[in-house]
Every structure is written in structure tokens, then in C-alpha cells.
Amino acid sequence: MADGRKSNRLTRIVETAEAHFGRPVQKVTAPGGEGRSSFRLHFNDMDVIATLRPNFRRTHLEAFVLEQLRAHTDDLPECLGVVGEVMFQSDVGRRRLNQEIVRHKEKGRLDLAAEAVAAIFRIQSAARRTDLGRMLPHLGANDGWVTNLVDAVDTLQPYSMGISPQFDRTAAAERLAYPGRQFVKWDCRSGNAALDRTGKLRWFDFEYSGLRHGAEDFAWLIGDEAWPVRPDQMADVMIDAFDPGCGHEIGDYLDYLSVYLTFHAIQRLKLITKEAKKRGWLSKERVRKYDDAGVHPEFAMQICGVGAYYAAQSPVTEVLARNFEAAQDYFRAILKDGRSLKSA
Secondary structure (H helix, E strand, C coil): CHHHHHHHHHEEEEEEHHHHCCCCCCCCEECCCCCCCCEEEEECCCCCEEEEEHHHHHHHHHHHHHHHHHHCCCCCEEEEECCEEEEEECCCCEEHHHHHHHHEEEEEHHHHHHHHHHHHHHHHHCCCCCCHHHHCCCCCCCHHHHHHHHHHHHHHHHHHHCCCCCCHHHHHHHHCCCCCCCEECEEECCCHEEECCCCCEEECCCCCCEEEEECHHHHHCCCCCCCCHHHHHHHHHHHHHCHHHHHHCHHHHHHHHHEEEEEEEHHHHHHHHHHHHHHHHCHHHHHHHHHCCCCCCCHHHHHHHHHHHHCCCCCHHHCCCHHHHHHHHHHHHHHHCCCCCCCC
């Protein structure tokens, strides 16, 4: 039955594409796996990405965002039209950043990291020249969302002697409760960027775009557990690329980023352990190929290292650094003895 739905879905996409572009589709491939919403359509003279999401409102939001931003920057795909619930966009390349970056040594990785960060700043700058600030939803705008983000700190308790009583949850929530003023793409994991044949990097998947502080986009990138660049190196990249036009003083901006990234790292760790208990550990190659959650002990160690580094950067979160370090030791031991977390 599932195969039948998939077949009907593909047939619908292909027929819509052929009518829209006025030429036959030669082949269809699935860059993110057949369970995803987007497919690559191969015509004789070009490739196009077709997206059919379960929620058509997100598709239309994404198309609107792409059209608004593309007038001011080419750091994202071009929307080639929306027909009903299907959106067509330009193909930004097959070399996904999450796979491309591990093919380089340290200098090349830092160059790619710098370009990824600069592109996000350019996209946010482009958004300030549009009406998106008046039209997009505010993300994480209610107290419950922020409280849940902070209370997830309890995820770290099993790996250490518990959360220090010096950790002030109210102060952390107040720091994170930020009104939506700046465009954010959201979900800036490295699997959502790609390089074309010329080496130009572009970000894609704008379906969750909205308004918040702005630093959240960089937290998604740095807090991507499969991201191989050290957190201290990423701190230097952020300082070098910082755009003063974002409306924040750099010291305050980096402090907010550190606090937000601390709790983002906890969310990623929660996801990793949840999936590891359900599916067992996955190979790093599979994770990168399918842009999956980083369900591998090394990726769990990476996100704990990121959390420890950034927690230590702000007085709001510095007492949590030891909890992340203890969790990192836990996953280091798992890696050494090859133990599975999968439930019986």
C-alpha cells in the first residue's frame, strides 16, 4: 500500500512537471531518499527539484520566501513555480555540504565553514530588504516553548552527578525568550546546503522559516552533530564573518548564541539517544548520505563537546559544561566497547 501511494505521488509530480515545463521528464531520482518530500527531475537539458510536502501551506510559505529573498541574493534556490501543491525550484547541486566537508582536510573544512556562515548572514541581510519581517510567523514565541527547551537540561542528569543547584533555569529562560525580529531560515544543518559545479554554496529547505533572534540559524549549523569542525574553530569563524548590520553588538550576539546553542545541543542529544534506542547505532556514512539524525557514538560525542564548549562561554550556562563533559565520556566508553543502546 505504501508503494502504491509513493507511485501515485511520483506520477502526480511527473505529470505536473511535464505540463508546467512543457517537456518530458527523462528520469526521477531521490537525493534525500524516497521517503522525503523532494525529488530531482531530470529533463534533457536541465535538472529541477520538485517538492510535494504533506502540508501544502509550508510549500507555499517556502515558495514565497524563496521569491522574496532571491531578488536580493543567489545564496538559495530559485523558485520555478508552484502548481497546486507541487513546488519546483532550481537544482543547487548534488554535493551536499555534510558530505563534501568531510572530503577536505582542516584548511578546506574551515573555508567551507566560513562560506556556509557567510551565506547565512547574506540571506538574513537580504531578508531585511523585504517585507518578510512583517509577514512570517514568530518562532518559539511562547513561554511553554522556552520552558521546555530549558527543562530538557534534565536529559544530562543520567551521565553525571546531576544538574548543579547553581544553574538558574529562570535566568536561562529569560535569556532565550527573544521576540521575533530577525529572519531565520531554521534547520541550517549541513545537509541542507549544497555546492554546484562551480563550487558555489547555497542553502535550501526554507519551509520552517520565521522570525526570532537570528543566531538560531548558526546554532543549527554548529550544533549539527555530524559537523566535523571543532566548536572553538567555529567561534572564530563566527567572529570573522559577523555582520554588524544584524542589529546586535557582537559580544551580546555571541553570548546569546552560546546560551541557545547549549540547549540546542541537548535537543540533538535527546534525538540521538531516542533513535539509538529504537534503531541501534547507524554508520556515519548512512547518516551523511540520508541526512539522518547522527545516531553514532562519535556524533553523540561531538554534540556533547559542542555543548560543553558553548555552555562554558556564558555565565548563564557555564555550570552545565561538566555535565556535557561527563556525557561525552559516557559515549566515548560506548564507542570503545561497541555497546548498543537498542531496546530489546
